[in-house]
Structure formats: structure tokens, C-alpha cells
Amino acid sequence: DFVHALENDIKPAFGISKDEFDSYISNGIINWGQPVNDVLEEGQLRIRQTINGEMTPLVSILIEGPPNSGKTALAAHIALLSKFPYLKFCTAQTMLGFSELAKCQQLKKIFEDAHKSSLSCVVVDELESLLEYAPVGPRYSNNVLQTLKLLLKRPPPKGRKLLIIATATYRDILEQLGLLPSFSKVIHLANITTGQQILHVLNEIEHGFNNDEMKYLEKKLHDKKVWIGIKALLDRIEVARQAEDSSRVQRFLTQLEEDAGMI
Amino acid sequence: DFVHALENDIKPAFGISKDEFDSYISNGIINWGQPVNDVLEEGQLRIRQTINGEMTPLVSILIEGPPNSGKTALAAHIALLSKFPYLKFCTAQTMLGFSELAKCQQLKKIFEDAHKSSLSCVVVDELESLLEYAPVGPRYSNNVLQTLKLLLKRPPPKGRKLLIIATATYRDILEQLGLLPSFSKVIHLANITTGQQILHVLNEIEHGFNNDEMKYLEKKLHDKKVWIGIKALLDRIEVARQAEDSSRVQRFLTQLEEDAGMI
Amino acid sequence: DFVHALENDIKPAFGISKDEFDSYISNGIINWGQPVNDVLEEGQLRIRQTINGEMTPLVSILIEGPPNSGKTALAAHIALLSKFPYLKFCTAQTMLGFSELAKCQQLKKIFEDAHKSSLSCVVVDELESLLEYAPVGPRYSNNVLQTLKLLLKRPPPKGRKLLIIATATYRDILEQLGLLPSFSKVIHLANITTGQQILHVLNEIEHGFNNDEMKYLEKKLHDKKVWIGIKALLDRIEVARQAEDSSRVQRFLTQLEEDAGMI
Amino acid sequence: DFVHALENDIKPAFGISKDEFDSYISNGIINWGQPVNDVLEEGQLRIRQTINGEMTPLVSILIEGPPNSGKTALAAHIALLSKFPYLKFCTAQTMLGFSELAKCQQLKKIFEDAHKSSLSCVVVDELESLLEYAPVGPRYSNNVLQTLKLLLKRPPPKGRKLLIIATATYRDILEQLGLLPSFSKVIHLANITTGQQILHVLNEIEHGFNNDEMKYLEKKLHDKKVWIGIKALLDRIEVARQAEDSSRVQRFLTQLEEDAGMI
Amino acid sequence: DFVHALENDIKPAFGISKDEFDSYISNGIINWGQPVNDVLEEGQLRIRQTINGEMTPLVSILIEGPPNSGKTALAAHIALLSKFPYLKFCTAQTMLGFSELAKCQQLKKIFEDAHKSSLSCVVVDELESLLEYAPVGPRYSNNVLQTLKLLLKRPPPKGRKLLIIATATYRDILEQLGLLPSFSKVIHLANITTGQQILHVLNEIEHGFNNDEMKYLEKKLHDKKVWIGIKALLDRIEVARQAEDSSRVQRFLTQLEEDAGMI
Amino acid sequence: DFVHALENDIKPAFGISKDEFDSYISNGIINWGQPVNDVLEEGQLRIRQTINGEMTPLVSILIEGPPNSGKTALAAHIALLSKFPYLKFCTAQTMLGFSELAKCQQLKKIFEDAHKSSLSCVVVDELESLLEYAPVGPRYSNNVLQTLKLLLKRPPPKGRKLLIIATATYRDILEQLGLLPSFSKVIHLANITTGQQILHVLNEIEHGFNNDEMKYLEKKLHDKKVWIGIKALLDRIEVARQAEDSSRVQRFLTQLEEDAGMI
Numbered sequence A, B, C, D, E, F: 001d002f003v004h005a006l007e008n009d010i011k012p013a014f015g016i017s018k019d020e021f022d023s024y025i026s027n028g029i030i031n032w033g034q035p036v037n038d039v040l041e042e043g044q045l046r047i048r049q050t051i052n053g054e055m056t057p058l059v060s061i062l063i064e065g066p067p068n069s070g071k072t073a074l075a076a077h078i079a080l081l082s083k084f085p086y087l088k089f090c091t092a093q094t095m096l097g098f099s100e101l102a103k104c105q106q107l108k109k110i111f112e113d114a115h116k117s118s119l120s121c122v123v124v125d126e127l128e129s130l131l132e133y134a135p136v137g138p139r140y141s142n143n144v145l146q147t148l149k150l151l152l153k154r155p156p157p158k159g160r161k162l163l164i165i166a167t168a169t170y171r172d173i174l175e176q177l178g179l180l181p182s183f184s185k186v187i188h189l190a191n192i193t194t195g196q197q198i199l200h201v202l203n204e205i206e207h208g209f210n211n212d213e214m215k216y217l218e219k220k221l222h223d224k225k226v227w228i229g230i231k232a233l234l235d236r237i238e239v240a241r242q243a244e245d246s247s248r249v250q251r252f253l254t255q256l257e258e259d260a261g262m263i
């Protein structure tokens, strides 16, 4: 069938290389709990809908969650899972210094290219950055907003399919901007909220704490509530490891109390 | 008579082809209930007024309804029903990247062309997009607004007739912008609101659920209240069908609860 | 005397032709009630003041009333009544696509031309459109506003006379913009408010309802309150006439209830 | 002495002609009451201060009063009274269509010219118009505002004297814009407030009412309160005189009730 | 020592001439009370700090007080007292018509020149005017603001010293704009507040009132409270002197009641 | 190890010279209390994390504190401590007069250069100035904000490390602008709050007060509360020293009461 055929042809014909996608997942994907599961499942279902759906040639999802929650890495991961011949990662970082107009043209170009492939997946990372959104004012580029709104709803030519995976940090901003109805589905990616999930992460990374330290941490963390993104957690682990041996674990816990509201 | 003469001459002399209009009705028109009926009836009456009216050479209607309610498809459908020699579909999608000025000129051109045919119908899709309206600020193009206001009220030259069919999602925005008095009539297109209407849709589409599943759905849906647009409903049907056989129906119902407020 | 001399010389020396003015009165002037009378009377008095006044070489009036109340037609009508050698109709419709600056220059040119004739009348239609006023923001062209403010108060050269007739829909907007003190007189044009006035209109138009229908309508309408502009009323008559013979009258009455708040 | 020498040399060396100043006083100055007296007296005192003052080479006054109260005519009148060799009338009317920058340069030029004469008087008419002030927003030209603020406080070169007479309609606007401290003195010009003052005006104009009409008016007006500017009063007199002979007086009184709040 | 060396070299090497500084003190400095004393004392201390300080090569003070309180004259006076080889008076008056950019470049140039002298003093007069501040909006040039903020805190090159004396009318505006922390010291210059201080001024000026008038004024003023700036007081003295001999004193007192809230 | 290798190679390959960094620490670093300690400790830990961390090639800290608290000097000091081969000090002072665009390009260039060195440290001083932030409006450059947001989160190429040290005065502004989540850590630098800390400073500087004065100050200050930045304290010491010998100490104490809220 179609899916099988694709599996033998995963090298992107257009779009950028697998390497770029990998760079957004620099510390891998640690499946630390249900929130990660849910996003992955929805992603897989939407990939199948794009391939098989007869009434919906255009499928678009939005992954939204707090800073550092791992949105970018998960979006890149799902895009790679699709194995579509056209994969494209679209981010404000590569458009730094572009005028509003140049940004809009770049976005238009990316989607026009995507429309040329029979199966395409476009990641649109950090909508707020693309929109140049700033909460004071607030300010944003209405040009980019209008362009995104139209592109997110523009169906590919007859017979072609397009999956869009967008990420955003502030759902309410997108709601106010009227961007949410442009998506088939909006999925929330939650932060890490329990000590158990932190322990799960600590167990999966290579250069963590030693055995004694881990035992101590298990005792201290197993019944705690926290609120921290995976990316921030990895930073706190790293910096704690720079303290003197005797105080590494304590420093880690203190930080969780200060920065992750641990109680 | 006039109408009969027209029926033998349905090929548009100017304007774009029937194909483009068809593309906006990609999944046909399912007459799932009274809201659809009302819009179609008003449309037919206004077509006749345009042809026969002696005091009103310019007739303009606005179809407004929530996202995904099927506005664009119905507007295109009524335009095709008119069989006028000049048909034109006017949408922000084809003006992506245009400057405000270019947009205004394009709109002016379309109406000037329409004024050259003895009987013309212009669809103006998604007024908010044409106006580049964004609720935060709010922002919009006053140039386009003023241009639209004038064009919507500009009578064709003596002896010519023009029917305008516009669509919009947020009636209150247009009200605030003072656009409503520009229309002869504003018609509301409601969302699907009952399980019965959903069953009506399910019965009309080809690749839906199997007989057993339909029976189960009839039992579950026949007395439910929902709120969902026809386009969103078709998406929910498609994605539910991608789940494993055993869970397809349940997934569909869960989604209706989550996304369509089903109770 | 002066007036008599004018009566033999009604062909405008400069300015546009009587035809253009006629086009703004496409369905004639039906004297359906006192509001129409009042405006006509003030108009005639101000024409005389312009001709005879020794202390007021510049006379300016503003006709303001709700959408469709017949402002434009009445302003054009009064201008024609003046029979002044220079008549000019000034409207945003002929300046569509003009830059703010071009608009201001056009306005300035029109008034400079008017200042060249010994007796001139300039109609300035739809002030809000000329000002590009939009209620959201609100936005408007301050350039046009300042230009209009100055032109409305600029006296013609010694020995010349100028009558200005402006129209507007929203008196409070002009009040807020500080435009009202620029006029010698502001006259309100009211909507049709009684069933009797509607019957008056129905009796004056050619292609209305038949005798039986009229009898029925007289019975139904004679004691009703409504609120509808003459232009909207003509539209409702036309569309009702497109319904099947049996339901035309009923459809007309239903519309009056829906759109004209008839009780 | 200095003043005497000036009296023999009243023809302006630079600046515009007496004719232009006269055109702003087209219906003369009728001394209808104390408010007119007060303004004239302050004007004369400030003329003397400009000529004789040793510590104040720059004197600036602002005449502010409601629309039509006669500000422009009084400012022009006082300037003529000064008989200074350099007289200049500065108004937005002659800068219609100028860019903000061009306006500022023109203003600067006028004051630089004034600084070249040993005794100069500059009238700055309608500050709000020069500032392009519009109350909705509000909007105004900050460029013109800053330019005016500086020019109003810029002393002439050593040994030269400058009198500035400005007019404005809305004192509170200038207060908000911070323009008031720029003036040595702000004088209020009140509207006509009593029937007696109206009778004073009627007695002074040529083409007013006949003797019988005047008697009737004296009886009706002598104990009334009104609120109307001299310019509007002259207009009401003119328009009333256009009515039929029998109704002229009554029409005049009705208008005073409607437009001048007469009780 | 250093100071002594300077005293023999007071002619400015760069910067403008003593004449310009004198022109800002056209009526001299009358030491009418403690507020004047305080400002002068702080000025002298800061001059010494600039010369001798080892840790503070940059010293900046702001003199703020109501309109007409004498800020400009005192700032110029202190600058002259410093006898620094580089003196520069920086005012919006000399930048009238400059673009924002040109203003910023001029300011930058002035400070760069100041940095070239071993001891420099720059007066920055009327910060609000330089900032093009207008209270309605409010509006101001953020370019100039940012430029001033940076220049006010930019230390001169190693071994050089810079004293900045700025003036402003509205302390709260500068506070809101965040300019206050840029100054080492903010000094308030108060208005004249007692009749005694007015008498002090009257006794010091040449062309005041005669002996009898002064006696009368002493009796009337010695126990009064007022609120008036020195510059406005000098204007009131001048204008009162233009009245007839018999009413000069009374006019002066009336004005103090009206304009200086005398009680 | 790595650190050791670096210690033998502290001369910056690119970036600016140690001299520039020294100029920001013109009066040295006086360790007057715990707040200084805390910032230094966090700085050292983050330097180690940058060098050794395996999961965090990009480390960024923000030092925020009131005006004059010593932020700039401490940031420069920590950067020098890192001894990284690429050191760069980035400040609005060197971009005075740059357009927004030029600023963004400069910032981009600095970070692109930093990405070329295996170990880099970039100081970004006074974020508010770079953003051209003004509290009235408020106004700021959204271009610079978006550029900074992206640069602060842009990881260096594989195998390279980057430490960013930013300073800011108003934490809440950065919070509102959404800049805080861009930092790995935000550290508060407090003002001097006790008389003891002032005494600590007085004891460390060279040209302070003499022994008797110090004894008196110790008695007066040892139990006081104050609130003053180190930079302002040094200024108050300098200016007090300019007063006559007898009043120096008293003047110093009075100032602390007036400007540092001493009680």
C-alpha cells in the first residue's frame, strides 16, 4: 500500500536534510510521561489521516506548551516519523533580519514547494516568533499573521496531501489573534509535574548523578510536585553537576525549589 | 424570457471558469437541515430580483456564520445557480503578498469588469481576510475597507445588473466596521446543532462508517446536542476512521464531546 | 432681477452635467411626509440667501440622516433647484484609489473652480466616506478632515457667492470631529416611520402591487410604526415582488417586521 | 517720540497689505458689549508694552473664544491698530495642501522676517487649524506644535520688538498641549449673551429689519438670554430676511430659540 | 593648582562665545531668595567636584522648575561661573526644523567635542523641547530620548572631565521617561512665593515704579502670598507701567491677583 | 584539562581587548556584602557549566538590579574571569545613531563571531537601552527585541560553547516583554542597604575621609538602613569632599538622608 511504498523512499526529495531535523532533538526524546505519549499518538493518527483521508487533503495540528516543554523537539520528531518525501522545518531563526515582506515570501515559497510534492510535511516552529509577537503593546506583524492564516488553510492541489505541524508557547495569544480555528487540532504539551517524572529523566540520561546520589534523590523526589520543562530540567542537572561533589545534589534540589516551585 | 435565454448561455464570457467555483465545493452540498435551506432560498430570490428588479440594479447579500460552517461552498453554489454570464470569485488567497494598494486595485478591476456585463455575479469570500482583520489591536486595512464599502454600493451603469454574494465569519466585526448597511440582506448560516443532523451527513458521505457502526452511532447520537461546522465534522469523521477498527466509533464520539461540546 | 436672469441660464458653465445629478435621483423624489418637506424648504431658503445675502457670501448646510434615508438624492435635487451656473457633485466614489493627498487636491480644485463662478453650488456627498472614516480605531484621514474644514469655511472672492450642500450618515461622528461648527445649518433627514408613509410610497411607484394586494396592505399597514429608509423600502418592495404571487404581500410584511421593526 | 514717528509710517514695509487684514473684518467691528471692550483694551496696552518695554522685547497674547465669536476679526483689527511697519497674517488657509514640514518652514520664515523689522506684529489665526488638531484620537501635528512653541518664545534680536496675537477656539486643547505658558496673556472673548446685545447689533447693521419689525423685536428680545457668536448672528439675520415678509421676524426668533438657546 | 590655572584661561577654546551665554541672562540674576541661593550653591559644589573628583569624571545636574522661574538664566550663569575652557549651550531653538536624526547627530557632536577638552561644561536647555514632548498622546522623540540617555551617562575619555547642566519644566515627565536616574543630582528651582520677594525684585530693577508707588506697594505686598516666576513678574511690571499713571499700581496688583493667585 | 589549557591562552583571539572591559570597572570591585558574593558565585558556576556541560552548549544569565548598583562592572568582571578566547562587550553606547536595522545586524554579527570560537563569552549590557525602551507609551524597538530573543536562544554550532551575560535595570519590563524565559538564570543584584556596608566601602577607597571623620561616621552609620547603589555612593562621597573641611562629613550624612533614604 501507499504507506509501505513511502517507507522505502524516506529521503526527502525537496526540503532540508534529516540532519537539520535531528539538531532540534539534540538530547533525544525521553518518554517521561503521559503528556509526551498523547502528543506522539495524535501525531501518528494525523500522519495516517494525511495519507489516507479522502475528504481532507490538508491536515494541520498545533502543539502548544510552556517554554522549555520540548515542543520543537517533538514536532521535529513527528515530522521525521511521517517519512514524507517533502519535509521542511520553518523557523524564525533562519529568517533573522528578514523584512516582514521577505518573511511572508519565504513562507509562501515553502508552502508552494510543499504543494508540489504528493505528500508533504511542514513544521512551523514558534508561531509567536514568526509573528514577531511582543506582549507590550502588543505588537506583531499583521502581514505575517494574514499570510500564515491563509497558508494554514490553503489546500494543496487536487491529489496532493499536506500535513502541517506548528508549535507555540502562548495558546491565548493565538486565540486572541484568531489563529486557532485555522488548525484541525490543537494539542497541549504539559510540563513535567512530578518528582517521579524527574527521576524518569535522570535515569535515562548518561552523565547524571552517581548511584548514591540517585538513591538520595529518589527518596527526596518520589512524592514531590514540580513544574518545569524538560529543557530547563536538563540545564538544572548540568549546572548542579558543576558544584563541588559534596553539594551537587543539594544544589540540584535547591534549584528545583527555586525555579520549579518544588514542594 | 430573459431567464430562459440565459439558461442557454451559461458559459461565463468573462470571469473565471466553473472549475474554480467547483473547487470550493470539494465535498458537495449536503442539505443537512433548515439553515442550509434558508440560505439557498434567499439566494434564489435575490437572483430573480437582480434579473427582474426595475428599481434595484444592484443587489448584495452577506452570508455570515462560524468557522467551518460551509459559507464559501454555499456562496459558490448560489453563484453557479445564477448562471449569469459574468461570474467572479474574489478571495484573499489569490492576493497573498499583494500590497494594500494592489488589493484595492484588483477589487476595483473585478467590479469594473462586472459592470461591463449585463448580468454579473461577484462572490467576495471571507471579508475579514480581505480586510486583513486581526482582533488584537484591532488591525485591518482601512484602504480595503473604504474600497469595499464604495464598491458594494456602486450601482452598475444604466441597464446592467449586479448580484454580490459576500461571506464573513464574525458578524459583529463587520457591524463595528460599519459594513452591514452596505448589504441589501445579511443571512446567518448556523452550525450543525443536533445529532440527527450529524446522522444525516454520515448517511450521505461515501467512505463513512459500516452498518454496525452506523447503528451504534444512531443510538448514541439521535438525541444529542452538538455545535460543529460541516467542514470540521468531515475532518472528525476522517481522523476517527484512521484509528484501529475497534476504537473508530468511540474515538469519533469522544471527539464530538471534546470539540463539538456534545451532551 | 438676478434670479430671473439665472433662470434663463441654467446650463452649468463649469462643473458636471445635469445627467450626473439625475443619476443620484434614479427613482425620483417621492414626497412621502414632513421630513422631506422640511429639508426642501430649508434648501430653498438657503438658495435665496446665497443669491441675495449681503453679509454671507458663503452658505453651507449639512443634511444628515440614517443609511438609505435619501440624503444623496435630496442634496442633488436641491442643487438642481438652485439653477446656479456652476454645479458640482463631489463624492468619494469618483476618488476611489486616490491617495489622501490626491483627494485633498481634488477637493481644493473643485472649490477653487467654484470660486471662479459668481454663483456656485457644490454638493459634498457622504462626508464619512470622503474622510475614510472607520469606527474601529477609529480611523480617518486627518488630511482630508483639515482640508474639508478649511474649504467649508473659505469665503469666495469678493462679489462671488457659494452654496455648499453636504450629506452625512452619523451626526455624532461629525460632532466628535468638530465639523459641525463649520456649517451654517445642520438639517436632520428622518427615516419613514409610519405605515401611512409606506402606503404613500407604494401609491406613487409604478411597478408595485396590484389592487387587491394594495387593499390588503392598506388594512395591515395604516396603523403601524416602522423605521426604514426610502432606499431600503424600495429594495424590500422589489424582492417581495419576486416571490410567488400568493406569498408576495405576506413576504413584504414579514420583511418589514424583520428589517424595519414593524409593530 | 517713537509712537509718533510710527504714526506717519503705517504702510507695512514687509508683510502683507492692509487689504488682506481688512478682508478678515468684512462686516466691520460692532462694539456690542463689554467682552469686545476688554479685548480691545488689552490689545492697546500690549501694543504700548511692545513699543516701550525695556525688559520684554517679545509680547504675545492669545484671544480664545467659541466658534463665530469674532476672534479673527478682532485680532486683525488690533494688528491694524498697532500701525507697526511689519504686519503679517498667518493662517492655515494659505497653507492648505502644505506638508507638515512646509508649514513649519513657512512659520519659521514669517517669524524670521518679523525679526528683521524693529517693530513687528504677527497674527497667528486659528491655532487648532495650524496644528491640524482633530479631537478624535486626538491627532495633531507635533512638528507644528514644537515649531510654534519655540517661535512663540523666541525673542527678536537685540533692539527689536515683536508683538504676537494668536487666536484659538478651544482653550482646553491648548492647555493640554502645553501652549498656554507660551503666552504673556490669554484673553477670553465671550459670545453674545443677552437680547440687548442682539438689539445693539441689529441697530448697527444696514440691511436689517424695518422699523415695525424692530419695535416688535425690541419687545421680544430686551429681557432674553441667548448664546450666539457675532458671525452666526449675522447669518441668522440674513437667512431670516429671505423668508416671506410676514414671517421674517418670527423665523428670526424661532432660529434664536433653536440655535442660540434663547429663553 | 588646577583651578588657578583655569582662571587665567577662561576664553572658550571650542564651544560658543560668552555673548551667547549672556543673552540668556538678559535681565541679570536677581538674588530674590533662598531658592536662588540653593541652586547657585549646588552649582558651585558640582563645579569643584568636576575639577577635583577622582572617581567621577562625569558630573551631571538637572535644574527643574515651573515655566518662567529662571531656569535657563541660572544654568547659563553657573556655566559661566565654571570658567571651563569648553562651554556649550545646547537648545532646541537652534535646531528648529531639524529632523530627529539631525538633532541626535548634533547632540552627539556637541558631546564628542566636549570630550576633547580636559574640562568641559555643556548646558542642555529645556529637555522637553529637545525631546519634542507633547502631553497629548503623549508624544516625544524616542530617538532623542535614547540619545540623551546615553550621552548623559557617557563618561569622557580617561583624564578628561565633563559637567552637564540640564534644565526642565516638568519633573514628572522626566521621571516617567526614566531620565532622572541619569543625573547625579536633581535640583528644584521654586517660583517667587511671597510679596517680600516681589518687593526685593522691584527694588533691584531700574525702570520700576516711583517712590510713592513703591511705598504703596510695600504696604500692600509685604504680607502677601503669591506664585509667579521671575520672568512673568518682569512682564507684569512692564505691562502695568503702560497703563495711565494713576492706575499703574492698581493694575499691577490686579494682575498679581489674577495671574499669580495673590491673596 | 580544558580549563587549564585555556588559562594559558587568555588573550582574546577575536572580540575586543581587556582594556575595554577594564574601563567598565573604573573603580574596581569592592566586595561590600552578600549580594556581590552571590552574583560572583553564580557567574563562576555558569562559566564551568559552559566549559564542561554536555547537554547545554548555550548558557545565558541575566544580572538585574537598580540604577547604579554595579551591574555593568560585575558583568565585565565575570566575563574577564572566564578567560574565554572570545570576549565581546555589547552596549548601546557604541551603537548610538544606528538605525534599528543596523543595530540588529551588529548584534547578529557579534553572535555569529562568537559562534566561530570554541568558547565564547558575550556581555550584553543594559538590555533596556539596546531595546530603546521608554516607559511612556511604552515604546521600544520590536526589531531589536525579536533579534535579541532569537540570538539569546540560538545554540552555537556543534562542539562550540557560548556564555551570555546580560544586564538590565527593570526586571518587570523584561518580564512583560517576554525576555526572561530566554535566560537560563536571572540573578538579582541588590543595592547597598546598611550603614555597615557603606563603612565597608569607605574603608576600601583611597581618597575618602580622614581618621577623625571615619570615627564619627562609624558612630553615625553603624546601625542605619539605607538604599543606594555603589556608583551613586561613590558620587556622594566625591561631592561631600568638595565642601569645606568642617562640613564635609555632615554634608555626606545629609545627602544620605535625602538621596538614600537613610534612617
Ligand SMILES: Nc1ncnc2c1ncn2[C@@H]1O[C@H](COP(=O)(O)OP(=O)(O)OP(=O)(O)O)[C@@H](O)[C@H]1O
Binding pocket: A024, A025, A026, A027, A028, A029, A030, A031, A032, A036, A066, A067, A068, A069, A070, A071, A072, A073, A074, A126, A169, A229, A230, A231, A234, F153
Ligand atoms: N520527551 C521529550 N520531548 C521533547 N524534548 C525532549 C524530550 N526528552 C528530551 N528532550 C530534549 O529536550 C530538549 C527540548 O527542547 P525544545 O527546544 O524542543 O523545547 P521547546 O519547548 O521547543 O523550548 P522553547 O520554549 O524554548 O521553544 C531537546 O534537547 C530534546 O532533545
Ligand SMILES: Nc1ncnc2c1ncn2[C@@H]1O[C@H](COP(=O)(O)OP(=O)(O)OP(=O)(O)O)[C@@H](O)[C@H]1O
Binding pocket: A153, B024, B025, B026, B027, B028, B029, B030, B031, B032, B036, B066, B067, B068, B069, B070, B071, B072, B073, B074, B126, B169, B229, B230, B231, B234
Ligand atoms: N450544506 C453544506 N454547506 C456547505 N458546505 C458543505 C455542505 N455540505 C457539505 N459541504 C462541504 O463542506 C465544506 C465546507 O467548507 P467551506 O470552506 O465552505 O466552509 P467555510 O465556512 O467557508 O469555512 P471557513 O470558516 O474556513 O471559511 C466543503 O468541502 C463543502 O463541499
Ligand SMILES: Nc1ncnc2c1ncn2[C@@H]1O[C@H](COP(=O)(O)OP(=O)(O)OP(=O)(O)O)[C@@H](O)[C@H]1O
Binding pocket: B153, C024, C025, C026, C027, C028, C029, C030, C031, C032, C036, C066, C067, C068, C069, C070, C071, C072, C073, C074, C126, C169, C229, C230, C231, C234
Ligand atoms: N423623498 C425622497 N428622498 C430621497 N430619495 C427618494 C425620495 N423618494 C424616492 N427617493 C429615491 O430613493 C433613493 C434614495 O437613495 P439615496 O442614495 O439618496 O439614499 P441615501 O440616504 O443617500 O443612502 P446612503 O445612506 O446609502 O448614502 C433614490 O433612488 C431616490 O430616487
Ligand SMILES: Nc1ncnc2c1ncn2[C@@H]1O[C@H](COP(=O)(O)OP(=O)(O)OP(=O)(O)O)[C@@H](O)[C@H]1O
Binding pocket: C153, D024, D025, D026, D027, D028, D029, D030, D031, D032, D036, D066, D067, D068, D069, D070, D071, D072, D073, D074, D126, D169, D229, D230, D231, D234
Ligand atoms: N465686535 C466684533 N468682533 C468681531 N467681529 C465682528 C464684530 N462685529 C462685527 N463683526 C463681524 O463678525 C464677523 C466675525 O467673524 P470672525 O471670522 O472674526 O469670527 P471667528 O470667531 O474668527 O470665527 P471662527 O470661529 O469661524 O474662526 C466678521 O465678519 C466681522 O466683520
Ligand SMILES: Nc1ncnc2c1ncn2[C@@H]1O[C@H](COP(=O)(O)OP(=O)(O)OP(=O)(O)O)[C@@H](O)[C@H]1O
Binding pocket: D153, E024, E025, E026, E027, E028, E029, E030, E031, E032, E036, E066, E067, E068, E069, E070, E071, E072, E073, E074, E126, E169, E229, E230, E231, E234
Ligand atoms: N534670580 C534669577 N534667576 C533667573 N533669572 C533671573 C533672576 N533674576 C532675574 N532673572 C531674569 O529673569 C529671566 C529668566 O528667564 P528664563 O528664560 O531663564 O526663565 P525660564 O525658567 O528658563 O523660562 P521658561 O520656562 O520659559 O524656559 C531672565 O531675563 C533673567 O535675566
Ligand SMILES: Nc1ncnc2c1ncn2[C@@H]1O[C@H](COP(=O)(O)OP(=O)(O)OP(=O)(O)O)[C@@H](O)[C@H]1O
Binding pocket: E153, F024, F025, F026, F027, F028, F029, F030, F031, F032, F036, F066, F067, F068, F069, F070, F071, F072, F073, F074, F126, F169, F229, F230, F231, F234
Ligand atoms: N562590588 C561592586 N560591584 C560593582 N561595581 C563596583 C563594585 N565596587 C565598586 N564598583 C564600582 O562601582 C561602579 C559601578 O558602576 P556600574 O556602571 O557598573 O553600575 P551600573 O549598575 O551598571 O549602573 P547603571 O545603572 O548606570 O547601568 C564602577 O565604577 C565600579 O568600578
Ligand SMILES: [Mg+2]
Binding pocket: A071, A072, A073, A125, A126, A167
Ligand atoms: Mg521551541
Ligand SMILES: [Mg+2]
Binding pocket: B071, B072, B073, B125, B126, B167
Ligand atoms: Mg470560507
Ligand SMILES: [Mg+2]
Binding pocket: C071, C072, C073, C125, C126, C167
Ligand atoms: Mg447617499
Ligand SMILES: [Mg+2]
Binding pocket: D071, D072, D073, D125, D126, D167
Ligand atoms: Mg476665526
Ligand SMILES: [Mg+2]
Binding pocket: E071, E072, E073, E125, E126, E167
Ligand atoms: Mg528656559
Ligand SMILES: [Mg+2]
Binding pocket: F071, F072, F073, F125, F126, F167
Ligand atoms: Mg550599567
